[in-house]
Amino acid sequence: MPPRWVRVRGDGYAAPGVHGSGLAPRLEHRSEPFAGSLDAWRLQVSGADAARADLDLEDDDRFEVAGHDTVYRRFGHTVGRVPVLTDQWLWVVDGIGHQLVGTVAAAEYEDYCDVFESVAETFDPHADRQSRSA
Numbered sequence: 001m002p003p004r005w006v007r008v009r010g011d012g013y014a015a016p017g018v019h020g021s022g023l024a025p026r027l028e029h030r031s032e033p034f035a036g037s038l039d040a041w042r043l044q045v046s047g048a049d050a051a052r053a054d055l056d057l058e059d060d061d062r063f064e065v066a067g068h069d070t071v072y073r074r075f076g077h078t079v080g081r082v083p084v085l086t087d088q089w090l091w092v093v094d095g096i097g098h099q100l101v102g103t104v105a106a107a108e109y110e111d112y113c114d115v116f117e118s119v120a121e122t123f124d125p126h127a128d129r130q131s132r133s134a
Contacts, residue, residue, distance in 0.1 A: 001013040001027055001119060002015070002027070002118075002119065004016055005027070008026065011028050011029055011030055012026050012027060012028035013026065013027050013028075014026045014027075015112070019105065019108065020105075020107070020108070021082050021105030021107060021108060022082065023080070023082045023084065023105050025102070025103070025105075025108065025112045025115075026103050026104070027100070027102045027119060028100070028101045029098065029100050029101075030098070030101070031096050031097065031098045031099075031125075032096070032097055033095060033096060033097075034092055034095065034096060035095055036097075037092065038062070038069055038070075038071060038090065038092045039071075041071070041090055041092045041097045042060075042071045042090055044097070045088070045090055045097075045099055046073070049075065049088075052075075052077040054076070054077050054078045054083075055075055055076075055077050056075060056076040056077065057073065057074075057075045058074045058075055058076060058085075059072065059073060059074040059075075060073045061073075065089060065091075065121060065123060066120070066121055066122065066123040066124070068093060068123065068125070069091070070089055070091055070120075071089070071090040071091075072087070072088070072089055072090075072120075073086075073087075073088045073090070074086065074087050074088070075088070079103070082105050083105070083106040084103050084104060084105055084106055085103070085104060085106050085109045085113075086101060086102065086103045087101070087102045087103075087113065087116045087117070087120075088100070088101050088102075089120045089123070091123065091125060094125065096125065098123070098125055100116075100119065100120055102115070102119070104116075
């Protein structure tokens, strides 16, 4: 995660400081056992995302990131009354479905999209298991 970002409830990190939107940019990594394909993981995750208020899918693509087959999605929605953009990367590695989610107020997206992308580029599906066994 980015330096100086603070750990928040759940598996997330938030940018420190006061943000004009009242909403701190946030990054979260979630993982769970998943025996299916990357396309099946995309369908499962996108079904859950459909419940978000005002969902507007802007991008949905598949390519390689950090040496792994990856689905990238960007979508707009609202959190409270704040319009936000979410960047989402999905991976299935060794029977685990991973998603990295970066969410920021839409007005601040240009300031944080490169931060989100740089975190995705360092994805290591084994890092979580390594830290638990240490």
